[in-house]
Amino acid sequence: MPPTKDPVRNDSAKKDSTTTGAETAAPTISLADVAKDRRTFDPAPSRSTTIDVVVTRSAPAAAGAIGLPVGEKGAVPRSLGLDRATLAAAGFEGKLGQTHVVPRQGAAALVAIGVGEGNLSTSQLRDAAAAFARAAGKHGSLATALHTSASGSAADAAAAVVEGIVLARYRYGALRNSSSTTPVSAIALLAGNDVAAVERGATKGRATAAAACLARDLANTPPSHLTATRIAELAVQIGAETGLGVEVFGPEELTLLGCGGLLGVNAGSAEPARLVKLTYRPKRAKPTAAHIALVGKGVMYDSGGISLKPSDGMHLVMKMDMSGAGNVLAVMSALTALGCPNHVSAYLMCTDNMPSGSAMKLGDVLHIHGGTTVEVLNTDAEGRLVLADGLALAAEESPDAIIDIATLTGACVVALGTSYAGVLGNDQGLVDAIRGAADATDEPVWQLPLAKDRYRKLLDSDVADLKNVGGPYGGAITAAVFLSEFVGDIPWAHLDIAGPMKFDADDSWRTKGASGVGTRLLIDLVTSYARSSA
Template sequence: MSLALAHAAAAPAQSTQVFILPAGTTTLPYAAAGDLSAAARQYVDAALADDQKLVHLNHFSHHHYFVVLADKPTTVQIAEQLRRAGHTLHAQFKAEKVAEVFIENHSETANAALLLAEGLALTAYQFEGYKTDEKSRKAPALKEVYLVGNAASAAQIHELDGLLQGVILARDLVNAPLNKLNAVQFAERMAQAGDKAGYTTDILDLAKIEALRMGGLLAVNLGSPEPPTFSILEYKPANAKNVKPYVLVGKGVVFDTGGLSLKPTPNSMDLMKCDMAGGAAVAGTLFALAKNQVPLHVIGLVPATDNRPGGLAYAPGDVITMHSGLTVEVKNTDAEGRLLLADALSFAKRYEPQLVIDLATLTGAAVRALGTEASASMGTAEPATMQKLSEAGYTVHERLVEFPLWDEYADHIKSDIADLSNLGKGEAGHISAAKFLERFAIGYPWIHLDIAGPAYLTVPESYRGKGGTGVGVRLLYEFLTKQLG
C-alpha cells in the first residue's frame, strides 16, 4: 500500500485534521471547531458562507481542512464527490509535505470518511518503475491516514485496505512492460499474490495447454519466442456461501503487436502492455476477496501470451480449432483477445458455475462508443443480474453501459469456410466480438465486460491517475460481496 490506513480514537493535538461537514453548512459546527481561535473560526465561517467546499487553515505546525459535502441528488454522486475530494486534498498534502492526517466525519453520510480515504489512497498510488536516480524515486511525504472515532470501524478500514491492495496489484501488473512481465512472469506474479492473500494458483504450461487443445491460445502464441500460460486462480474458503462458484475470466495478452495484422505506431501499439488489464483485474479481485476472507467460492481463469508476427505466426485466412471443437476462420490477427477468451470460456464449463464474468481490453469500438468513462457490458445472464452488476458499477463509479446481443449480430461473424469468423463488420465491433464469445459461453449465465476505454489512461484523471487504473477490481468486489445478502 502507498498509504497506511488505520483507526484512531481521537486526533492528537496539533495534528493535521480533515473535517467532513454536511451539505449546506454555512457555520462551523461546534464539534468541528475544536480549539480554534475566534479569528480562525470567523475565517472558516466566512468561507463556508461563501459556499466554499474546501477550506484550508494553515497553522504552520499543522493544518486543518474542512470538506463540505456537495448537495447531490443521489448517494453515488455524493460518494464520487468524496473520492474526488480525496484527490484534491492529496495535492494539498503533497504541497504542504503532510506526513499523516486524521479524518473526522461530521456529516450525515456514514461512510464519508472511508470514501475520502479511498480517493486519497488511489491518488497516492505510484508505480515504482525502474528509475535508478534516487532523487526521482523519492518517496511521497504522506504515509498514514487515520479515521477518527466513529468515522469508521477498524473492520471497515481493514476491508478497504484489502480492497485497495487488490486495485494496486492490478495497476502494478498493467503498468509493467513486456520485458518485465511476459506470460510466464505474469502467471508467477499472480501466484505470488495468491500466496500472500490466500488463494491458490495452478499454472498450466505449454504441454498442458496443448493437451487441452486450446487452439485459440496456441494460435495467438505461435509468433512468440516465449510460451503461453493458462492460470487457474481459486479462492475457496471453508465457509463459502455459494454452492456453485463464480468464475472470472480475464484476457491476458501481455503485449499486442496485432500479429501479422500489425497495429500502427505510435498511438496504438505503444500502449499495448495494457492488453492484459482484464487478467490483472481478475487477479486483483481474487486478492481482495481472499485478503478480506469473503465467504465466497470464486475461480479466476487467465489465458496469457503476447501476440507477435514472428516465426510461425498465425495468419489471416488460417482456420483454427478451438477448445470447444468449433472452428474459426482468422480474418485479422489483431482480433486475438477473443480467441484466448473463447478457450477460457469453454474451459469454464467444467466448474458448473453460478455465473461467469469475463473482462477484456477487447475492442476499439468500445472506446469509440464510450470513451474512458465507462465499460461496455453484454451477456446472457438474467436481467436482474445485469442490473445488479450495473448498480455495483455506479456505486464504485466504474460504470457500465449495456449493449444488445440480438440474433442479427450473429451474421457479422459468419464464415464461408469455418463455424465462425474472428472479425465482424466495420460497425458495432464491440457487439460482434461479444457475439463471438457467446458461442463459447455455453451452459451457464455469462456477462462480458469490454474495459478497453477505462483500463489505461494516457493523461491523469483524478484518483484514477495515469496508466493502469485497476478498473474492474472495485466493481467485481462490490458486486460479489453484495451476493452475500
Template sequence: MTALTLSTSGAATLRADALVVGVTKGPKGPVLAPGAEAVDQAFDGKLAAVLETLGASGEEGEVTKLPAPAGVKAAVVVAAGLGGVPAKGDGYEGEALRRAAGAAARALTGTKKAAFALPVADADDAAAIGEGALLGAYAFTAFRSDGGGKGASKKGEPLAEAVILGGKPRDKAFKAAVERATVVAAEVNRARDLINTPSNALHPAAFAALAQEAAKEHGLAIEVLDEKALVKGGYGGLMGVGQGSANPPRLVRLGYTHPEAEKTLALVGKGITYDSGGISLKPAGHNETMKCDMSGAAAVFSAVLAAAKLGLRVNVTGWLALAENMPSGTATRPGDVLTMYSGKTVEVLNTDAEGRLVLADALTRASEENPDAIVDVATLTGAMVLALGDRTFGVMANDDAFRTAVHEIAEAAGEQAWPMPMPAELRKTMDSPVADIANMGVRNGGGLIAGLFLQEFVGEGITWAHLDIAGPAFHESAPYGYTPKGGTGSAVRTLVRLAEHTAEGDLG
C-alpha cells in the first residue's frame, strides 16, 4: 500500500517525482488554490494562465500535468481540479479534497513519490487528502501474470509514496488524522480486494478462512459455523440459499472488544460470494459482476478490523452471512418454504431474492446478544439502484433518529446516502397463504419491501438500520476521483465513523 507521510517542506523545495497543486473553477478561468503559491512564483505568476492555455478549468475530477519549471525540485507539476471556489471565509470541503487527491494519485500510476500541496487548514483537511491519495492509488493486480511477481512491470504499479505538505508532523491532531486515514484507506482497499476476487477463489469457506487469519492477526474473537452446525442450529435461510451449491455456506462471527467499552454495535453483512439467481436464474448480462454480491460482508469485515486497529472504545461484532446461490438438483425451488433461525417460516417466491434470507438468519442471531444497535449492509435490490442511481446507497431504519444519524454520518464520511421510508402498507404484500411471510411483495417499492422483510427478524426493542449499497458497491464505468473501476468498498467509511460515534456515546 502507498506510504503516507506529513512534511513541513515547501512545495517548491521538496524533492519528488511529482507535485500536486489544487486549482478551482473561477468565473473567469482557473484559480489557484492555497498551497500553490511557491509553484506559481516559479512560473513567474503565470501558472493559472498556463493551465487555462492547456484547457484546464479547475472543474472537479480534472487533472492536468505539465513540466516543472526551474526553482521547483519536483519533475512534474500536477494540477488537480477542486471544483468551485469556496465562498469567502469558507474552507474547502473534505470530499472535494479527497476526490482531487484521488484523481491525482490515479494519474500518477507508476510514480514513486508525489507531494500533495493541496489546501490544508487543519488536521481534517490533511486526513481527507491522505485518504483520497491512498484510495486513488489502489490497484487490483492479484490475478495478473505480472501482478507483483518477479520481473513485474513498474509502469502499472500504484503511487508508492504520498507526502502531504502543509501538515504538522509533530502535532498530535495531525498525526492522529493521518494514522486514521491510513487505517481506513487500508480497510476500504481490503474490501475492494475481496469484492474484486473472482468467485472461484472466494467461496464461503475461503472467505471464512481469511476472516480466521485476520482475527488471529488482530486479536479478535471468531466463530465459524459450517454447514453441519448451520443445519443443527436451524439456520434455514442460510442453508436454503446455499444448498444448491457445491460450496456450502458459512456464518462467521467476528468480535472486537475494548475493556472500557460501554456500548456494543453489531454489523451484519450479506456475503453471497456468487449470485446466479438460483432456480430463478438471472438473465444474460446480469451474471458477469455477481462476484460483488458479497460487498456487504466485505464492508463489515473491514470495518471490524478498522475498529480494532484504531483501538476504538466500543465493542463491535461483525456477522458475515456467506453463501453461494446456485441452481442445481438440490437448490431451493420457487414455492418452497424455509424455516428460519428465528422459527418463522418463509415462502420463497423468487430464489433471486436470496440476500434477505441469509441476512434474516444473521440478524436474528445478532439480536440474541442484545447489542445497542444493529446495522446490516447489503447489495440487496436492483430497485434501490433504480431509485437512487449508481453512487448513492439507501438508508432504512426502525428508528427515525437513528436513520437520520446514519445518513449524516455517511455524508460526513464522504459516502453518498439517502434516507428511505418503510411504508407499513407494503408489508401486507408479503403475506403468504402457506407461511408466515413471503420473500417477495409487489414489484413497486421493491427496495422498501426488502427492508420491511428484514425488520421482521430484528430483535424486539433493538435499534436497527439497513444500508442497501446495490448501486455504489461495484463501479462498472471509468474511474473517477478516488473511485476505481470494480469494487469500491462502499459503506466501510460509514461503518467506521458510526463505530467512532458509538465509542463517544453518540448513537444518534
C-alpha cells in the first residue's frame, strides 16, 4: 500500500498503538527477574537491584567497605592506619588503579585506592572507582571520597565515581539459580563543602549507570526470552514509569506505513516485527531546545537469513544484534530523571532475521517507507534495511538532528577493532558533538569518511533505486552511504558499534558480555546538544 503522509499518527495505525505519558521519577531498571521459560516470560523489570546513592560527611554505619584515595606521594590518610612503608611492603605504591584492602574486625574494611599524582580526569576517576568496586567485591554497601581527587568539577567527578562502581559490579545473573557475586546496594559519597554539586553528580551517575545496565541486560538476554514483542512490552512499561509517550506498531500497521525494509527482514521469522516510537518532551522547553531523533537497530537474533552465517562464535552472540535498539530504549529511560532540555524521539526497529520458506530472498526488491526501492543482494545485510524505514520516518518530522546506532558491519570491526565504534555523518558539527560525548564518557569513536562522491555508485542497482550491499571493500562506509539516502539534508550521524558491542573479559568498569556502549554517549549528547552544535 502507498505510504501515508503522516505515518506515526495516521488513524489506521493508531488502533493497536499504545501511548503513555505519566510523569514519574525514573527507576533503576534491570531484567533480573526474567523467567527461565519463554512461555512465562515477564517483561516487568525487577526493583531488587535498586541502588541507594547518598552524599554525606561521614561513612554510614552500614558501609561494608570505605575507599580512601592514596597518591604516589604525599601523606597517607591517617584513618587507613598504615604508613607508606607498610603499604609499599605490601606492593601498593599509590599508582592509578592499584588497591589494597585492610580488613577490620567489627568495622568496615578500608580500601586504599591508588590515584597516582592526583587531579584525575573523569575517565581516570571512573577507572579508579571500578578498581575500588572490584576490590570490595564482597561488600554491598560502599563509601568513598574518591571524587575529591578530581581535576574537574565536583559534579562530573561524582557522576564518574558512581558510574565506575555500578558498572564494574554489573553481572547478568537472571538465568542463574545462584550467584557468587554481591550486588551493590548502596553508595555513599563523602563530601566536604561541595555537597550540592556532588549530589547533582551522584544523581546523574546513578541514572546513566542504570541506563547502561539496562542496555547490557537487554543485549545479554537470550533471544527466545526477549523477542520483538517483548521488548515492545517493556518499552510500554518504561514509558509509563518515566513519562514517555510510547506507540507500538505491528505487522498490519507496518504494512500501512509502507515499512518494507522491516517487514522484508521479518518475512522468515515466526515472531512478528515491532516498530516502537518513544517520545520525550521536557516539561518546560526553552525556545532554543533542539529536537533530536534516535533510530536503533533491533534485530533480536540475526541468523543471516538465507545468507546464513557460519555456526561460529560470532553467530553465538547475534542475540546482541539488537544492541542499538536496546541502547536507545535505555537512553530514553533516563531522560526524565536527568531533566533533559531537548525534545527526543526514538524509533526501535525490532525483528528477527531468520531463514524459512517465507524468508526474504536474494534478488527480492523491497519498498522502504517513502517509496525508495532496494534490491537485496545479501540477506545478512539486513540492519540497514530496518534502519532505512526508521530513518525515513524520523526525517518526516524534520528534527534538528538524527542519529542512528547499530551493530551494523563486520567491516567496521576489521577497520577499528573492538575498542572503537565507527562514526560517519553528513554534518561535521554533529559528528564533532558525538566525538565530544565519546571523550566525556570514555566510549571512544573514530570518524570514517562518508565519501558519497566515491562510494555511492557502488550501490547502483539494475532493477531498483539501490542495492543493499556495495561490494567486498569499504563495507562500513558503503553501509553508511546507503543509510544517508534516507535522511535528506537533515544533519545525521551513524554509529556502528559492532566492534565494542561486547567485552571479552572484565576490564575496569567494562564487564564481560554485552557492553551497553553507546548508551552513556548518547545520553551525554542529547542532554547537552544545542542547535549551534551542528
